[in-house]
Amino acid sequence: MRLSPDEMIFWQHGWFKLNGTIVFTWGIMLLLAVGAKIITRNLTTEHQRSRWQNLLEIIVTAMQQQIKDVGLRHPEKFIGFLGTLFLFMATAALCTVIPGFEPPTGSLSTTAALALCVLIAVPMFGISDQGVGGYLKSYMEPTVIMLPFNIISEVSRTLALAVRLFGNMMSGAMILAILLTITPFLFPILMILLGLLTGMVQAYIFSILAAVYIAAAMSTHEPKAPAKT
Amino acid sequence: MLIDWFTVGAQALNFLILVWLMKRYLYQPVLKAIDAREKRIAAQIADAAAREATATQEKEEFQRKNAExxxxxxxxxxxxxxxxxxxxxxxxxxxxxxxxxxxxxxxxxxxxxxxxxxxxxxxxxxxxxxxxxxxxxxxxxxVSLEERMTAVFASRLQAMDDAARGRLADALKNSAEPALICSAFELPPEQRTVLQQAINVTFSADVHLRFETAPEIVSGIELSASGQKVAWSIADYLTSLQQGVDELLAKPAAPEKAPDKIPA
Missing domain, CATH: 1.20.5 (Single alpha-helices involved in coiled-coils or other helix-helix interfaces)
Structure with missing residues (x-):
């Protein structure tokens, strides 16, 4: 039994290999890029616009609003990273309805790669916002004693991100595969629907957590609320 | 082994490429379009507000003019x-x-x-x-009327009172021109002579006379000199007759009422 699409190898030359995870990821990338290109080709600034443009605008503005709600003041700066995280994972979850498709997010390699991206992006955004010294200082707050714990926290939450997404996505596909062997057709369909739901929820959770980590890294620069009298 | 580090690296790279692609083809165009539309809407709202202000102003102006x-x-x-x-x-x-x-x-x-x-x-x-x-x-x-009238005039001259005769005598004396005898008819020479003699006798002087015919006196003889005049004609009779006729004409008209005056 195959736990991860990593094991589905199409071509290999030495250490270089073309497995299912990479191929399905490319498929998703192609779908997203081409879809976005086609829809945004005829964008209009008029009041009357196409349904697809409306859909894209709804998605983009909803993501912007979510990022703003988390506490990031300039969502347009973060939407590239956080929005793409969400779109990639959501598309991967949606595509599970296609027969033969295995979500690349069901591979620990992919989730680890995404978690590593978050691990690197958080200090990058933090440093770009408050400088190297300012960012590193945040690890020693409130006291220097907290430095190792902060570092452990940083690593462990990255690990948690990766494992949480992997576990949920892999389990969905796994349960489906098991049920297909022991139950009639109707029940797996319900499980597919449940899988879609958990996939969307996981995509949302992963993106929101990444946004929260970034916001935490930049929190020292948030404007202080005026003292209430 | 669940983690394949080559795949991890490849996926990280794939993800970064996807981020770039999405930024390039999705977020930027869509956000630009949204911004442009928001700007356009803001401009339209501002324009509408300006138009409304203008319209309000024009309405007030119109109402003022209308009232005026x-x-x-x-x-x-x-x-x-x-x-x-x-x-x-x-x-x-x-x-x-x-x-x-x-x-x-x-x-x-x-x-x-x-x-x-x-x-x-x-x-x-x-x-x-x-x-x-x-x-x-x-x-x-x-006898003819003229003859009798001449005789009557002559006799009346002689029967004049002294005061009147004196005044007429003075007038006849002082007048440079001859005295005038007017009659309604042409006096024949015999009667002229009768008159001349009567006047001469009456005033005891040789009075020069001039004879003229005046049809308006109808019947009668007048002697005039320097504003003094002696006349005898049927005009007196006629005046009495006229008064009688007038009274006769006035009688039937008297009972009639005058018509009401029309108010303005």
């Missing part, structure tokens, strides 16, 4: 009504004056006609009386 126009119209109507009233009064006055003038003219004309009629009646009466008297005298007594 109404006031002007009312003023003009009042003025026109006043003018029409005064014009009507003027026309009525003019018409009244014209009516009065016409009435006066008509009265004048009527009076003139009455006078003319009167005169013609007098003239005709004089002529008729004269003709009847002449015919009566000729037929019954065998």
């Amino acid at each position: 126009f109404d006031k002007q119209r009312a003023d003009m109507l009042n003025k026109a009504a006043d003018e029409a009233k005064s014009e009507r009064q003027r026309l009525i006055d003019e018409a009244r004056k014209a009516a009065d003038a016409l009435s006066a003219k008509r009265d004048e004309l009527l009076r003139s006609e009455v006078k003319n009629l009167h005169e013609s009646i007098v003239q005709r009466t004089q002529e008729e009386v004269f003709a009847i008297a002449r015919k009566t005298l000729t037929d019954l007594a065998g």
Whole structure:
């Protein structure tokens, strides 16, 4: 039994290999890029616009609003990273309805790669916002004693991100595969629907957590609320 | 092994490429379009607000002008009504004056006609009386009227009172011109002689006489000199007759009421 699409190898030359995870990821990338290109080709600034443009605008503005709600003041700066995280994972979850498709997010390699991206992006955004010294200082707050714990926290939450997404996505596909062997057709369909739901929820959770980590890294620069009298 | 580090690296790279692609083809165009539309909407709202302000201003201006126009119209109507009233009064006055003038003219004309009629009646009466008297005298007594009149005039001259005779004598003496004898008919030489003698005897002087014919005195003889005059004619008789006729004419008209005056 195959736990991860990593094991589905199409071509290999030495250490270089073309497995299912990479191929399905490319498929998703192609779908997203081409879809976005086609829809945004005829964008209009008029009041009357196409349904697809409306859909894209709804998605983009909803993501912007979510990022703003988390506490990031300039969502347009973060939407590239956080929005793409969400779109990639959501598309991967949606595509599970296609027969033969295995979500690349069901591979620990992919989730680890995404978690590593978050691990690197958080200090990058933090440093770009408050400088190297300012960012590193945040690890020693409130006291220097907290430095190792902060570092452990940083690593462990990255690990948690990766494992949480992997576990949920892999389990969905796994349960489906098991049920297909022991139950009639109707029940797996319900499980597919449940899988879609958990996939969307996981995509949302992963993106929101990444946004929260970034916001935490930049929190020292948030404007202080005026003292209430 | 669940983690394949090559795949991890490849997926990280794939993800970064996807981030770039999404930024390039999705977020930037969509956000730009949204911004452009928001700007456009903001501009349209600002434009609409400006138009509304202008419209409000124009409405107020229009209402003000309308009120002004109404006031002007009312003023003009009042003025026109006043003018029409005064014009009507003027026309009525003019018409009244014209009516009065016409009435006066008509009265004048009527009076003139009455006078003319009167005169013609007098003239005709004089002529008729004269003709009847002449015919009566000729037929019954065998004497002419003129002859008798000359004789009567001569006898009247002689019968004048002293004061009147004195005044006339003075006038005849002081007059440079000859005294004038006017008669309704041409006096024959015999009667002229009779008159000359009578005057000479009366005033005890040789008085120069000039004889003229005046048909308007109808029948009678006048002697005039330097403003003094002695006349004898049938005019006195005619005056009495006229008074009698007038009284006769006035009697039936008296009971008639004068017509009501028409109010202006």
